[in-house]
Amino acid sequence: MQTYEIYPICTGIFSAAEKSNFTFQKDQGVKIQAPILMYLIKGKDKVILADTGCSDGEWAAKHHHPLVRTAEQEPLRALAAHGVCPDDVDIIVNTHLHWDHCFNNDLFPKAKIFVQERELRFAACPLPTQYTYYEALQTGMVPKWIDCVRRMQTVDGDHELCDGVKLVFLPGHTEGFQGLLVNTDAGGCLIASDCLPLYENWPGNGARFHATGIHTNLLSLFASYRRIEQMNVKYFPGHEIEVLQIKKYPEKGD
Numbered sequence: 001m002q003t004y005e006i007y008p009i010c011t012g013i014f015s016a017a018e019k020s021n022f023t024f025q026k027d028q029g030v031k032i033q034a035p036i037l038m039y040l041i042k043g044k045d046k047v048i049l050a051d052t053g054c055s056d057g058e059w060a061a062k063h064h065h066p067l068v069r070t071a072e073q074e075p076l077r078a079l080a081a082h083g084v085c086p087d088d089v090d091i092i093v094n095t096h097l098h099w100d101h102c103f104n105n106d107l108f109p110k111a112k113i114f115v116q117e118r119e120l121r122f123a124a125c126p127l128p129t130q131y132t133y134y135e136a137l138q139t140g141m142v143p144k145w146i147d148c149v150r151r152m153q154t155v156d157g158d159h160e161l162c163d164g165v166k167l168v169f170l171p172g173h174t175e176g177f178q179g180l181l182v183n184t185d186a187g188g189c190l191i192a193s194d195c196l197p198l199y200e201n202w203p204g205n206g207a208r209f210h211a212t213g214i215h216t217n218l219l220s221l222f223a224s225y226r227r228i229e230q231m232n233v234k235y236f237p238g239h240e241i242e243v244l245q246i247k248k249y250p251e252k253g254d
Contacts, residue, residue, distance in 0.1 A: 002164035003185050004048075006249045007040040008236065009078045011053025011104070012060070012069035022197040022239060024211040034239040036067065036100045038075070039191050040082055041182055046162055047084060048091045049111070050180045050191040051238075052104035055144075063141065064099065064132065075104045086110075093167065095193035096174040097123040097145045098133040101238075105148040114167060117154035119176025127216060130174070170195050170228070172221025173212055181233070186250035190231060193238040195224060201237070202228075 017034035019027040041048040060067045089108040094115045126134045135143040159167040164183035180191035209225040
């Protein structure tokens with residue numbers, strides 16, 4: 001089975017994110033630095049992006065939350081630092097269609113975009129509590145994912161994406177959420193994104209899962225957590241500042 005390397009990439013940082021958005025009913029009023037992450041996955045003949053990050057700061061401040069983005073964190077420049085240009089990207093996996101995870105799909109014109117069919121349907125008509133996250137038409141905005149809808153390939157549940165990479169259906173944060181299970185030289189790794197936005201949501205060492213604060217169905221979310229536990233893999237979260245200490249996974253010696 002082919003193996004891959006995983007590179008966490010920061011596309012901006014919420015400098016004062018409400019922590020309880022990530023830790024359900026815990027630490028209300030506590031503000032944290034929360035990076036908006038996408039993951040570059042490189043194999044011998046495939047370049048894959050798990051999510052494509054957020055908007056610039058001006059758009060975010062107007063419609064969502066203030067964020068800070070340096071020039072080096074602009075998605076194309078960040079990828080160029082890894083020797084990747086837009087046309088090199090073969091596949092985009094949108095874990096879900098919240099604005100901060102799919103805003104830059106259109107920057108990669110040759111990439112096939114994979115999304116769960118249930119996610120696409122839900123994004124078109126979400127719960128009112130999710131309108132802003134999806135930049136739903138009901139708010140008067142036009143969501144950015146619509147720009148690339150004709151390039152989207154929908155899947156229903158788990159899906160073998162290519163040799164060594166599998167889409168895993170993990171609903172709960174959103175109705176059609178999916179993770180990305182990647183084979184590496186150090187074993188399987190799950191790009192969990194906002195299913196597990198922080199390491200605190202599942203610190204391991206016998207600790208139980210703590211739900212993310214943004215969800216559509218807690219029963220589905222905890223079923224997804226039980227599924228992740230059975231996988232027995234390392235996971236990569238969606239908004240964890242400590243992830244940025246990892247330049248490449250696996251590193252030599254892992």
